[in-house]
Structure formats: structure tokens, C-alpha cells
Amino acid sequence: MKRLDGKVALVTGAGSMKGGMGNGKATAIRLAQEGAVICALDLTIEAAEDTCDVIRSESGTAFALAADVTEETQIHNAITACLTHFGQIDILQNNVGILRTGGAANTTIEDWDLLAHVNLKAVFLPTKHILPHFIERQTGVITNVSSIAGLRYLGTPYIAYNTTKGAIISYTRNLAAEQAQNGIRANSILPGFIDTPMARNLTEQNSDDVAKIDWEALDRQRSARIPLGRVGTPWDVANAAVFLASNEASYITGTEITVDGGVSCSV
Ligand code: NAP
Numbered sequence: 001m002k003r004l005d006g007k008v009a010l011v012t013g014a015g016s017m018k019g020g021m022g023n024g025k026a027t028a029i030r031l032a033q034e035g036a037v038i039c040a041l042d043l044t045i046e047a048a049e050d051t052c053d054v055i056r057s058e059s060g061t062a063f064a065l066a067a068d069v070t071e072e073t074q075i076h077n078a079i080t081a082c083l084t085h086f087g088q089i090d091i092l093q094n095n096v097g098i099l100r101t102g103g104a105a106n107t108t109i110e111d112w113d114l115l116a117h118v119n120l121k122a123v124f125l126p127t128k129h130i131l132p133h134f135i136e137r138q139t140g141v142i143t144n145v146s147s148i149a150g151l152r153y154l155g156t157p158y159i160a161y162n163t164t165k166g167a168i169i170s171y172t173r174n175l176a177a178e179q180a181q182n183g184i185r186a187n188s189i190l191p192g193f194i195d196t197p198m199a200r201n202l203t204e205q206n207s208d209d210v211a212k213i214d215w216e217a218l219d220r221q222r223s224a225r226i227p228l229g230r231v232g233t234p235w236d237v238a239n240a241a242v243f244l245a246s247n248e249a250s251y252i253t254g255t256e257i258t259v260d261g262g263v264s265c266s267v
Contacts, residue, residue, distance in 0.1 A: 002035030003246045008086045010079070012069050012126055013096035014040035015047025017197035023145060024095035025051045026234035027241040032060035034242050036091065039082040041065040069096045070121040072129075079129050088137070091245045092130050094144045096122035097165070099202060103157030112160045119164035123171055127186075135182045142186040143244045144172045145237070148260050150190065169256060176254030185253040189240050192260025193222055194232040227262030 009031045016022035028040050032055040040055075040062055042048040048064035055062040063085050067074040082089055098118050100111040123144045134140030149158060150165030169188050176186040193199070203218065204210045223230050240257045243249055258264055 002033075003242065003248070004031060004091075005035035007031075007036040007090040007245070008039065008082070008088050009036040009091035009093060009245065010039040010041060010082055010089050010126070010130070011093040011095060012041045012122065014038075014051045015042030015044065016051070017201060019050060020197035020200075021234050022095075022196045022198060023191065023194060023234045023237040024093070025054075026238035027093050027095060028062070029054055029058075029060075030235065030238035030242050031091065031093070031245060032062060033058065034246070036245070037086055038062040039065055039078075039086070039089070041067050041069075041078055043068060069094075069125060070118055072125055075125045076129050079126070079133070083133065089130060089133060090140060092126055092140070092142045093241055093245075094123045094126055094142065097145060097147070097161075099158060099161045099198065101156070101158060101202075101206065102160060104159050106157075107160050115160040115164050119161070120167060120171070123168055127175065131179070131184075134179075134184050138183040140182075140184045141245050141249075142172075142175065142184065143241055144168050144186070144188045146172070146188040146190050146256070148190045148192050148258060148264050151264070154263075172256075173254045180253055185244075185249070187244050187249075187252060187254070188256045189237060189244070190256050190258045190260065190264075191237050192232055192258070192263040193226065194234060194237060194259075195219075196234055225263065225266075226260070227266050230261065232259060232261055 011028040013024035014028040016025040032038050040048045040051045045066040052062035052064045065078045067078040146168040147165040149162040172188045
């Protein structure tokens with residue numbers, strides 16, 4: 001028996017920029033490796049299919065869905081399609097999140113609104129539309145991907161992003177308290193510095209000359225700030241997601257798992 005045999009998981013942001021490995025993609029793959037059947041949702045069907053191909057190549061079962069997590073009708077339809085396909089959903093992994101640079105004085109109202117719009121709806125809408133199903137079955141697991149940046153300033157001004165990630169922690173605690181009576185658990189994962197396409201893309205955006213970025217030097221520099229001595233991988237985040245989705249976490253709700261190599265206890 002695998003840890004998630006018989007479970008169906010819906011993972012949002014399950015694709016990854018430029019075909020790389022993001023937190024959502026790694027989570028979908030790891031959940032499948034533990035026996036879950038996967039609904040992989042991303043903005044484009046190509047990105048979602050890419051993840052499904054990896055899962056199928058490892059003999060897993062996966063169904064690709066294209067939807068924007070900020071669009072209520074699309075999310076409602078995606079959940080309905082997943083239910084029609086597999087008959088149930090047991091696990092919802094809300095992974096979508098976007099980032100913009102900026103501090104309190106120079107963040108534009110457009111960026112502020114955009115991050116609130118995407119990052120908060122990314123947890124609110126899939127949860128809202130899956131809850132009737134979870135409540136009917138009196139069971140379900142919801143894991144929201146926040147960030148350690150939701151708790152503290154990490155040296156670079158990302159005030160809009162950090163504020164939304166803090167709000168996700170609060171939202172998740174409220175959700176957990178409200179829905180525990182229905183057998184539903186909700187927790188947040190707080191990743192630290194994780195090497196994903198999104199993180200690399202940000203470095204490229206902030207660079208004057210992308211060709212001159214010394215990725216190895218950057219990795220050494222970042223690793224030096226991390227007590228465990230290395231930048232995290234999407235698999236580190238995915239393993240926490242597997243644990244929270246499994247019965248091993250059946251008494252864990254309304255809390256956070258930090259996946260940061262010890263950064264939070266040292267800065
Ligand atoms: P990623 O590589 O960009 O993967 C996220 C996926 O979500 C992409 O395929 C993206 O599609 C998709 N997406 C974006 N907006 C969407 C929308 N509105 N609807 C549906 N799908 C959408 O990101 P990641 O670095 O793995 O990050 C995943 C999560 O981890 C985020 O919540 C992020 O805040 C969090 N996190 C990351 C780090 C880190 O260091 N990487 C640290 C802490 C927390 P496109 O590529 O087409 O945009």
C-alpha cells in the first residue's frame with residue numbers, strides 16, 4: 001500500500017515555466033508516486049499536460065486541466081471536470097502564486113492589486129468551490145503554498161508579495177478552524193529559497209545582462225545564508241505536501257510547515 005492509494009488530488013499551478021520543475025509540478029509528481037490520482041491544473045493545457053506526461057511515464061494516472069485560478073467560472077468548471085473524471089477529490093493543493101519586486105514607497109497600485117488578485121484568489125476560489133464536495137463527504141485536505149516571506153522581511157523589498165503570503169497563513173488558519181467540524185484539514189507550507197523557474201526568472205528580470213549571470217556563484221551566495229547549506233528544491237516542498245496530505249498528518253490542521261533549511265531561525 002502506498003501512502004495516498006485511493007486518493008484524488010487537484011494541484012493548481014501544476015505546470016512550470018519553460019518546462020522546468022516548479023513546486024506545483026513536483027508536488028503533483030510526488031503525490032502520484034505515493035498512489036494519488038492527479039488533476040493537474042495550470043494556465044495552459046500544454047503546461048498541465050507536460051506534468052501529466054511525467055506522471056504517466058511513471059505509471060501514474062493524471063488528467064490535465066487548463067484554468068485561471070482567478071476566474072470563478074473556470075475554477076468551478078475545472079473542479080466539475082475533475083469530479084466527472086474521477087468521481088471524487090480528496091486533496092487540494094493551492095500552489096499558484098506570482099511575485100513582483102517593490103517596497104512600500106515604490107510598489108505601483110497595479111502590482112499591489114495584481115498580487116492581491118492572483119495570490120489571494122489562488123487559495124480562495126478553488127477552496128470555495130471544492131468545499132461543498134468536501135463537506136458532503138465530511139473529509140478533505142487543503143494545503144496552501146505561502147512562503148516564509150509571509151512572516152518576515154528577507155532582505156529584498158517584495159511588500160505586496162509578502163503581504164499576500166502573510167494573508168494566506170491567516171486565511172488557512174481561519175479555514176482550518178471553521179471546517180474542522182466537517183473533517184476537513186487545512187495547512188500552509190512556507191517554502192524558503194527554492195530553486196524553481198519562477199525564482200530564476202526573477203533573478204533574470206533583475207539583471208542587466210542575463211548572459212552574465214553566474215548561477216553557480218549565486219547558488220553559493222544563497223546557500224551561505226541557509227543553515228543547512230543549500231538552496232531548497234521543489235522536491236523539498238513536494239515532500240511536505242505529501243506528508244500533509246497523508247493520514248500521518250491526520251491530527252495536524254491550522255498550522256504551517258516551514259521548508260527553508262533553517263533560514264527562519266537564523267535571520
Ligand atoms: P512557477 O514555477 O511559476 O510555477 C507556478 C505555475 O503556476 C506556473 O506553471 C504558472 O504558469 C502557473 N500559474 C500562474 N498563474 C496562474 C493562474 N492564474 N492560474 C493557474 N495557473 C497559474 O512557481 P514556483 O516557484 O514553483 O512557485 C509555486 C508557489 O511556491 C507559489 O505560490 C510561490 O509563491 C511559492 N513559493 C516559491 C518560492 C521559491 O523560492 N520558488 C519560495 C516561497 C514560496 P505560467 O508559467 O504560465 O505563469
